[in-house]
Amino acid sequence: MKSRLEKLLKIALSASIALPVLMTGTQTYADEIEIESDASLLLDYETGQILHEEDADEAKGIASMTKMLVEYILFEEIDAGNLNWDSEVIISDYAHRISQDYALSNVPLRAGEAYTVRELYEALAIYSANGATIALAEKIEGSEPAFVDRMRTLVDSFGIENYEIYNTTGLNNSYLDGDHYPDSDEDAENVMPAKGIAKVAMKLLENYPEVLETSSIPEKTFREGTQDVISMKNWNWMLEGLTHEREGVDGLKTGTTDFAGATFTGTATSDGQRLISVVMGAGDGFTNRSQRFVETGKLFDYGFDEWHYTTLVEQDVELTDIEPLPIKNGVEEEVKLKTTEALAYYLPNDKDEETLSYTFEPKEELLNDKGEIEAPVEAGDVVGELVLDDQEDIEFIDSEAKDAIQVAAADTVERAGFFTVFSNVIKDFFGSLKDRF
Known part of the structure; x- marks a missing residue:
């Protein structure tokens, strides 16, 4: 029967x-480009279809791309009514101490002084400010370790495996002056596969597309009119007016550490279609931060120029x-x-x-x-x-x-x-x- x-x-x-013909975990077409990085991924935002991948299942350092998780949770809190953009955040000694390390990306914060959620969020999203990130985490969950627990729960809910999250900033624990997650190694660092961080980006764009309103700002002044005024130039150099400008790019998050190298989760639109790219460990990290944008440009050229979106049924x-x-x-x-x-x-x-x-x-x-x-x-x-x-x-x-x-x-x-x-x-x-x- x-x-x-x-x-x-x-x-x-x-x-x-x-x-x-697609083969998992490697480049797939004879005419496909070669990406000079430790791992790379390109996918369609709407369907999640993978157009290119190389070593995308291997956990690697994600550096400040970690902060996309902080953004997601912040938007959750605002949606829930627990915070608003004008809510005040009092800067702790820990957040202040990290913010004064100018070997890292930071805006100057004063201990015990109040800042708005919006000020700190913009510093995070545009300038990848580490002290500001910690201050937001402490405001939301009371401490960075408690916020890390929430980040881990969120990552699990996205179905991401083979990751390690120790802090909110993506910094190596050695930069945190002993204020790292309990029982974690002094040199521990956040890791996740390219596919994992791409899922984070997809979820962020799906549920909180307003993140692009800030991630697309090339430059903004922090605390204009005060003694702490500083110009925040976006680390995403593919935005309009910056050194690797590319039309259609409006996000999303860079990251750089000695361990992770230069990393970038990018997103761009062309003819109504949005792609998400991930480049991990491009170039020589701090000495050649621009290489990640060169490789990302290759990925976008490949996706938008060499593929076509076809309705089958x-x-x-x-x-x-x-x-x-x-x-x-x-x-x-x-x-x-x-x-x-x-x-x-x-x-x-x-x-x-x-x-x-x-x-x-x-x-x-x-x-x-x-x-x-x-x-x-x-x-x-x-x-x-x-x-x-x-x-x-x-x-x-x-x-x-x-x-x-x-x-x-x-x-x-x-x-x-x-x-x-x-x-x-x-x-x-x-x-x-x-x-x-």
Whole structure:
């Protein structure tokens, strides 16, 4: 019976586009660029489809890219009404002490003085200020270790594995003057795979896109009109007016330590599409911080110029190439099928002549042993999925890959009257007897 149902219900569709061959964990196409870094990743923001990856599953230093987690939690607190942008933050001795280390990225903070959440957030997002980051963490959770615990919980909730988080700044513990997470090594440092930090960026953009309003500011003055005034030039040199300016770039977070090297999680738009890039350990770290932007530029060129976004199956269209589903006890004997959403992918520009096929897979729990659905059926009821064949060849950053779309009944089929249903019961009864004898 199963073989018969498969023939009836699993009908392949085709489209005149190519299916790229993707190999996990390495560069994937013959014409793909080489990125000079310890790890790199490029993906589509909307679907999470990976366009390039190299060593993206290996945990590496993330440095100040850590601060995206602080931003996320800060936005959570503001959304919850626990803070607002004008809330006052009193600077602790610890936050003050770190802020006075000008070998690090910092704005000057005064111990015991009040600053607004907005001031400290802008210092974090634009200038990667470490003392300001610690001050926000202490305001939210009372101490940096307590905030680290919350960061770890957040990372776990994103499904990220193979990471270590010890502080809010991404600094090596040795810079924190003994104020590091309990029982952590004095030289411990935050690590995460490129795929992990990319998930953080995706979640941040998905839930709090307003982060781009600040991350896209090339330069801003901190505490203008005071003795502590300082010009904060964004460390993201790909923003407008800076040394590696690129149109469409509006974020997201840089990071640099001796251990991590020069790192950058970038994001850019072109023709309505947004890509997210990660470059880890580019160049020689402090001595060549610009290399990460050169490599990021290569990634964006590759994604926007060498790939095209193609809708394979349109939303809300009847699937004329699929046999209608048979209906049991309905006023109609079958129901046609339609899509509930579009199925779209990025494909290389030179891959558009081959065939990509799909299979319809009905919900097994809806079928009887004859492959029928019991009436009534409402238009829009989900009855199965349209699944991309060989979907492992297109990879997504999330395990919940968008390799399928839901398929629904195109029309409403009412339940038949009593006599029709009763007649079917009798037929089924005598049919079962016949099968027995």
